[in-house]
């Protein structure tokens with residue numbers, strides 16, 4: 057029987073539109089689920105919605121609907137979101153479903169039978185925003201630590217003997233140090249438990265939107281006892297078939313703000329009920345947006361649907377999992393997202409795929425050739441594959457998604473290097489056919505391995521890569537990448553469109569160039585000081601003579617109009633022109649066109665100016681740019697644009 061892997065997300069409150077925080081946990085859970093499925097494990101991914109409690113009751117009242125209507129509406133939003141983000145859950149639990157409520161009641165009864173529930177009176181501070189109780193000491197400036205308002209509550213309440221379980225919990229932490237991750241969170245929780253646990257109130261009487269506590273008329277079960285139970289109610293409860301198969305959970309993925317509920321309350325409830333504890337609780341960090349806390353008031357809430365529509369769900373997921381260590385806080389910005397897309401995805405993976413498939417088509421009609429003998433370059437590539445594989449497997453065991461992706465991208469880099477060092481275009485010219493076959497085969501196999509490894513992170517794009525390579529279904533799982541050269545020869549491949557089209561800088565597409573004159577380039581302090589340098593990055597300068605789009609995009613080509621023209625005082629072949637390029641001041645430009653044009657013929661002409669060429673003194677005249685022209689000598693023709701475009705219009 058295959059190993060089982062049961063992963064859960066928090067169940068989300070139905071009082072909010074889904075945002076980046078919800079998307080983050082769920083996409084991480086889905087990535088983990090896909091990875092373990094690919095390893096051949098029997099995987100179960102659970103998500104759902106948390107629908108009870110005062111917070112929801114109040115939200116429903118505010119919108120003039122019943123709590124159930126409110127819950128139905130908001131729960132559906134989450135259900136609709138997951139397919140957009142390719143989160144392929146196995147079950148979606150709602151806490152208002154009878155199958156859940158029954159198990160909550162059963163949990164209560166088990167805890168009661170263990171002698172752990174007693175009736176008392178609750179007196180203290182309650183935060184509806186957190187659905188949590190706070191002691192006087194815990195309040196910060198009279199509010200909950202989260203900033204939510206608190207109110208003084210006095211009511212009869214059932215209590216759970218949390219205090220009884222402190223020592224057992226600490227012992228559990230000792231025996232299973234992997235129970236809470238990251239380690240810093242484990243230490244934080246240990247310190248909290250070591251200070252001594254207080255019994256907690258687990259029922260409320262002042263509202264009714266919840267599961268009725270068994271054996272009572274007017275108590276509803278505390279929303280966290282209700283909510284946490286979802287992890288077993290969805291499996292049919294302790295007597296369920298699914299429970300026997302999947303419990304204990306492999307990992308509960310949560311945000312750091314709800315760690316105490318998962319790492320203290322939940323294990324204690326389970327111990328009391330006589331049920332095994334989950335194997336791990338992993339708390340991830342929080343995202344800020346452009347350096348600020350995400351909030352409705354600031355209007356900076358990131359909508360995952362918008363992100364998926366504009367950048368693709370794969371790229372959005374890639375960014376979230378690549379940008380920060382899972383467990384640490386991170387900052388989201390569209391700029392950083394675009395940089396990752398252009399850098400890692402377009403220039404990195406996309407470019408390697410495109411070059412490889414392009415060469416395969418050119419040299420072998422797109423058919424995968426049979427490899428021959430290996431050389432030193434091949435050995436280096438294989439060594440890179442071995443290292444990347446080992447690093448990837450261990451990173452995934454630790455839920456270190458960013459390290460896993462970095463490991464995969466070392467193989468992308470090794471693939472690029474392999475192309476550069478083997479220079480297939482030279483092999484083709486030399487007619488070194490056997491060697492060329494080996495090189496092309498190894499490149500295709502490299503891409504197959506990368507495609508398989510990225511399936512969990514880029515579910516659509518990676519499948520697209522494997523489709524283009526013609527990889528059969530049985531060579532798409534992680535174990536099939538443990539051995540090199542599994543891909544059969546003779547298969548057909550397809551080049552296709554760029555996998556990740558490069559994104560232009562938003563400024564370039566949004567700013568209408570003519571209305572927004574560019575700044576005058578400053579005169580260089582030293583000659584040559586501002587000469588554009590060739591790009592140092594390998595990935596941006598493919599060895600087949602093409603240039604990366606990013607390099608092209610550095611050129612500022614503009615429509616300009618000739619205002620004055622005269623012969624250069626010190627050079628027969630040059631004219632000295634002043635041109636209007638849509639800027640406050642005209643520019644002086646020297647052009648080697650004196651043999652073809654009389655100065656007077658040029659005034660009023662529309663020309664094409666390379667506007668960001670570093671200024672240069674040409675025979676004593678400072679030239680601020682260059683005019684484009686075709687031909688030379690007496691046959692030279694200035695490049696122009698048809699129509700009546702205003703000076704300054706960008707040419708791209």
Ligand code: MSP
Nearest residue numbers: 066067068069077078106283284310311312342343
């Ligand atoms: N209903 C409870 C969970 C019950 S689980 C038995 C709940 N729901 S929630 O909808 O408020 O939050 C769900 C998750 O979103 C939490 O894990 C929280 O950490 C996460 N996030 C909310 N804002 C976030 C960010 N800005 N960044 C990352 N995650 C964040 O809590």
